[in-house]
Amino acid sequence: MRRSKRIIAGLALVAGLALPAAADQPQRVVSINLCTDLLAMQLAAPGQLVSVSNLAADPHSSVMAEEAAAYRANYGLAEEVFLLKPDLVLAGEYTARATTSLLERLGVPVVKFAPATSLDDIPAHLERMGAALGREAEAQAMIEAFNADRAALAPTGDELRPLAAMYYANGYSTGLNTLSGKVLDAAGFRNVAAEAGLLRGGNLPLEVLIMAAPDMVIRGNRYPGQSRSEDILDHPALARLGASPAAPILADRDWICGTPRILEVVSRLTEARSALEKIR
Template identity: 30%
Template sequence: MSAAALRVLALLGALLAAGAAPAAERPSVASTNVCTDQMVMTLSDAAQIKGLSPYSRDPSQSWLAAEARRFKRLSGGAEDLMMLRPDLVVSGSYDKRATREMLQQQGVKVVTFNVMPDSLDEVKQQIRKMAALLGHPDRAELEVARLDAAIARARAAVAPRSLRVLPLWRRGWVSGQGSLISLLFAEVGLINAASDLGVASGGYASLEAIVKSKPDLILVADGADYAEDEGTALLLHPALQRFYPATKRIVIPEQLTVCGGVMLADALDLLVAELTRIAR
């Protein structure tokens, strides 16, 4: 039997062992953070979801904004949550502490997630933690397997080359070490060129400094050939377009890399597609 077949059998065995809780035992849930929103929508039954964060329908922040329209949008305060009385509230570590404490005082179970995890192992742990809370541990294993497969595909796509890539966002913001995009780079073998600009965790870079540092590629959130506002205008500056035309730009929407969750598999698969396009 092949190694691939053995891995499939092992995964099926894990799924059968983990199982899912009976429907009557699965908690109702509300989410107060756009990152936990997306994990909840992916890992729970629709009937379990009492409400999602105020930003759940914002396509600039959530990869699942369209799907979020199916569910109640919360105000962000404790009042509507206490009226809904979900069995469980999930939130981000940077959400209002006072809201979490008020809910806990009212007997509501609140679980906080680190929406900016320090490693992809932590991402997987949080997916498993969320799925277990929701009564669907089997779904976590499927998502973790999907992420592992995406990592393997990205490593294979990157392996032949040693590429220095500069993650460049609005107004010249550069993502440095500790960012999710940098974690993905390190996992698959890309080099974050932010360090060449003296950028540690993140910071703004001038057009001159970017061109002078000569990264092999730049990563941007949008491949449009027009600027929607001043924030994106720098990316279309003639000098930057000269040295970094479409054939030297990886385009990955920012919504795929702002949360440590299930959407990172999609980000990695898009990275592979972009590297394949550039190599043609």
């Protein structure tokens, strides 16, 4: 506690020098959350975004790892963020609460974003990010493009909706009230987990999956190294279940964050559904 008070006091002494004067458009923006990293990298003006979280450059976590390499990485620590002299910090609603609380006490503006759980959340997040960055026109253009692309991908009501399952380490799957579940629905699939009563994320027993007999099982990329949690993915029953050549492999990074790029996943799944219907 004493150390924390000393840090606050020390940083507060230079607060007046460390923070630039307020402006309509922030000039030094720091993001400490993967999903706000991705939104900010797509919307920020050149030179406006000065740092993103270390996860943004991790190819296992981020769909924009190459782009993130151009920015200074941060680890979400209050001291390092403050020393970057931000006039705006972008964070997730549940990101490093000790960090965001301390920054706010030091007078640093912090804008927090809730996780996207639906495709409908994406335009709202773009609008909010545009307002935070002073890039409203750019955000509106991106929203209009997103809505148009989404409409073009929407399945018609009379199309067959095959049954699919998302299955990951430890038998993890996601239901309808999740971003990945909404993506699966948007691509024209029914969801095994949702039909089994799993509304959000959780364990889907292999026996339940087998009895559902899905038309397709969507698996994720494996992480480097070995983990016993992935042993279930090698089960012989799973190897024969939903083993469609059309099934795409989707990494966690592909649909962990709600940005316009998630429509690429919808497109891939839509193509997989069309290919599946041709071979059924």
